[in-house]
Amino acid sequence: MKKLFIIFGVLSFLFLMRPIIANTMQSQNSANSQTISLQKTSIDQNSEDHGAYNGLLKFYHYTGFANATSGNLLMILIGIIFIYLAIKFDYEPLLLIPIGTGIIIGNIPFVAGNQTGIYETGSVLNYLYFGVVKGVYPPLIFLGIGAMTDFSSLIANPKLMLLGAAAQIGVFGTFLGALYLGFRLPEAGAIGIIGGADGPTAIFLSSKLANGVNVLADGTTVKNLIGPIAIAAYSYMALVPVIQPPLMRLLISKKDRKIRMKPPRAVSKKEKMIFPIVALLLTTFISPSALPLLGMLFLGNLLKESGRTERLAETARTKLIDIVTILLGVTVGASTQADIFITKDSMMIFALGALSFVIATMGGLIFAKFMNLFLKGDDKINPLIGAAGVSAVPDSARVVHTEGLKSDPNNYLLMHAMAPNVSGVIGSAIAAGILLSFLG
Amino acid sequence: MNLILSINRISEGYLILTTGLSIVFSALLLLVLFFKYGLPLLLYSYKMITKKRVAQIEKQPVNNNEEFTGEIAAAISTAIHLYLNDNHDNENAVLTIKQARKMYSPWSSKFYTVHSRL
Numbered sequence: 361m362k363k364l365f366i367i368f369g370v371l372s373f374l375f376l377m378r379p380i381i382a383n384t385m386q387s388q389n390s391a392n393s394q395t396i397s398l399q400k401t402s403i404d405q406n407s408e409d410h411g412a413y414n415g416l417l418k419f420y421h422y423t424g425f426a427n428a429t430s431g432n433l434l435m436i437l438i439g440i441i442f443i444y445l446a447i448k449f450d451y452e453p454l455l456l457i458p459i460g461t462g463i464i465i466g467n468i469p470f471v472a473g474n475q476t477g478i479y480e481t482g483s484v485l486n487y488l489y490f491g492v493v494k495g496v497y498p499p500l501i502f503l504g505i506g507a508m509t510d511f512s513s514l515i516a517n518p519k520l521m522l523l524g525a526a527a528q529i530g531v532f533g534t535f536l537g538a539l540y541l542g543f544r545l546p547e548a549g550a551i552g553i554i555g556g557a558d559g560p561t562a563i564f565l566s567s568k569l570a571n572g573v574n575v576l577a578d579g580t581t582v583k584n585l586i587g588p589i590a591i592a593a594y595s596y597m598a599l600v601p602v603i604q605p606p607l608m609r610l611l612i613s614k615k616d617r618k619i620r621m622k623p624p625r626a627v628s629k630k631e632k633m634i635f636p637i638v639a640l641l642l643t644t645f646i647s648p649s650a651l652p653l654l655g656m657l658f659l660g661n662l663l664k665e666s667g668r669t670e671r672l673a674e675t676a677r678t679k680l681i682d683i684v685t686i687l688l689g690v691t692v693g694a695s696t697q698a699d700i701f702i703t704k705d706s707m708m709i710f711a712l713g714a715l716s717f718v719i720a721t722m723g724g725l726i727f728a729k730f731m732n733l734f735l736k737g738d739d740k741i742n743p744l745i746g747a748a749g750v751s752a753v754p755d756s757a758r759v760v761h762t763e764g765l766k767s768d769p770n771n772y773l774l775m776h777a778m779a780p781n782v783s784g785v786i787g788s789a790i791a792a793g794i795l796l797s798f799l800g
Numbered sequence: 801m802n803l804i805l806s807i808n809r810i811s812e813g814y815l816i817l818t819t820g821l822s823i824v825f826s827a828l829l830l831l832v833l834f835f836k837y838g839l840p841l842l843l844y845s846y847k848m849i850t851k852k853r854v855a856q857i858e859k860q861p862v863n864n865n866e867e868f869t870g871e872i873a874a875a876i877s878t879a880i881h882l883y884l885n886d887n888h889d890n891e892n893a894v895l896t897i898k899q900a901r902k903m904y905s906p907w908s909s910k911f912y913t914v915h916s917r918l
Contacts, residue, residue, distance in 0.1 A: 514835075515835055515839075518831065518832040518834075518835035518836050519832055519836070521828045521831055521832050521835075522825070522828055522829065522832060524828060525824045525825045525827075525828040525829075526825075528821065528824045529821060531820075532816070532817040532820050532821050533817075535813060535816065535817065536810075536813050536814070536817055539809055539810055539813040540810065544809070545809060545812065545813070548813065549816075628843075630843060630846075631839060631843070634839060634842070635835070638831075638834060638835075638838075638839075639831055642827065642830050642831055642834065643827055643831070646823060646826070646827040646830070647823065647827065783828060786828070786831075787824055787828060790823070790824050790827050790828075791820060791824050794816075794819075794820045794823050794824065795816070795820065798816050798819075798820070799816075
């Protein structure tokens with residue numbers, strides 16, 4: 361309690377000092393005013409006071425109180441909202457808590473030039489941010505995802521893979537929208553990948569295309585959009601339970617929502633082992649630019665399925681992915697430094713991000729209905745699972761499952777929805793590779 | 801090259817949209833086809849190849865040990881069964897719990913730093 365009083369006392373002292381210091385600053389500037397200059401000389405006379413006063417002034421100028429801008433305060437508020445959402449509503453807490461804290465860290469006002477900020481060369485945050493800028497973290501996350509994912513539902517029912525491809529229309533639709541809003545091609549490509557609903561892929565592509573370093577053919581440098589894109593991707597991923605259900609109800613009739621799918625067949629161990637190798641070969645031969653992502657994804661899966669490297673798989677899906685998630689979350693959050701983040705572009709990216717999720721979900725749902733036209737009897741699929749084609753593993757599959765249960769309390773869609781969900785991950789990585797090879 | 805550069809950005813966007821989407825679809829379609837038709841074929845052929853080898857192994861005569869009778873096997877398995885199920889002696893069910901001395905020292909204790917009153 362005593363300490364609390366001391367802290368409160370110091371803080372209120374600093375606040376009280378603020379107008380006094382501001383006054384003296386003015387007095388130094390306006391030397392014409394006689395009365396104030398008298399005050400000034402009286403201060404000058406007392407040299408001891410002067411030294412202490414200057415030190416205090418200097419200290420004050422180094423504090424956050426002197427350097428705070430409304431942008432900083434707004435971003436700190438957003439960071440707190442992220443943390444609140446994560447704790448209160450359990451929206452992707454593993455991501456939103458590090459990102460929310462990162463936003464607060466990145467927006468603590470500071471004096472530039474002391475190697476403090478994330479954008480200042482040599483600062484600790486800058487070194488950690490290296491993993492984002494150079495696209496190191498996303499493949500490591502993919503390694504962990506691979507070691508976690510069970511592809512058996514996909515192997516049992518391969519046609520569901522197409523739903524993952526259909527949802528990628530969100531990527532390309534947003535890409536086009538960004539072009540119409542005046543973004544240049546590489547920037548639009550990076551923004552488009554928000555529609556892939558995959559945080560690591562979005563960071564990977566934006567670090568390659570919209571990194572503020574690349575020079576375009578006309579001599580201009582692309583904008584650095586990594587922060588806004590990552591924040592948009594992760595925020596909308598957390599909001600999947602809010603965005604998707606209304607679209608599902610809008611597009612899928614009550615009757616269709618009740619369709620029961622036959623349980624997937626048992627998949628042998630051999631098939632599970634062959635899957636990562638074959639999928640790696642096929643997908644990366646088609647889209648080699650996605651190699652860092654897909655290579656790591658399937659490596660992780662092979663570690664899991666080989667049955668011989670359980671130790672490595674265990675590390676990849678627990679400790680490694682946890683470490684990288686912490687670093688990624690904090691640095692991406694901290695990259696939202698107000699003076700760089702609060703721009704018109706960021707607002708447009710957020711609008712486009714919401715649109716991309718809508719387009720991707722609708723693409724998946726409509727394609728699922730379209731597929732049903734060709735399927736008969738038992739083979740018919742429940743169109744709701746099309747919504748899981750946007751990656752956002754495993755949230756969108758879970759949303760599909762709960763929506764299915766609302767229509768029919770005995771219809772369990774989770775296993776079926778996991779198939780388009782994981783193929784969405786593969787699809788968005790391929791889409792990222794394609795955009796990279798076209799625009800990189 | 802100049803011609804390509806002069807193409808409108810939007811039209812280039814449409815070009816990327818159509819080609820990109822079709823590539824994504826074709827990549828995943830290829831995977832679908834492989835896992836629908838290719839993999840069963842692969843597994844079937846693997847089965848056919850290994851079947852011969854398995855048959856060869858089966859053909860090898862098994863040398864029966866005349867001395868190892870069913871009775872000996874029964875005796876061994878009974879012994880193992882008894883051993884596994886009766887691994888522990890009957891221990892005393894009464895527990896005596898002694899209070900252990902707390903092993904922390906106050907110099908690094910948070911309790912003392914928070915509540916220190918001088």
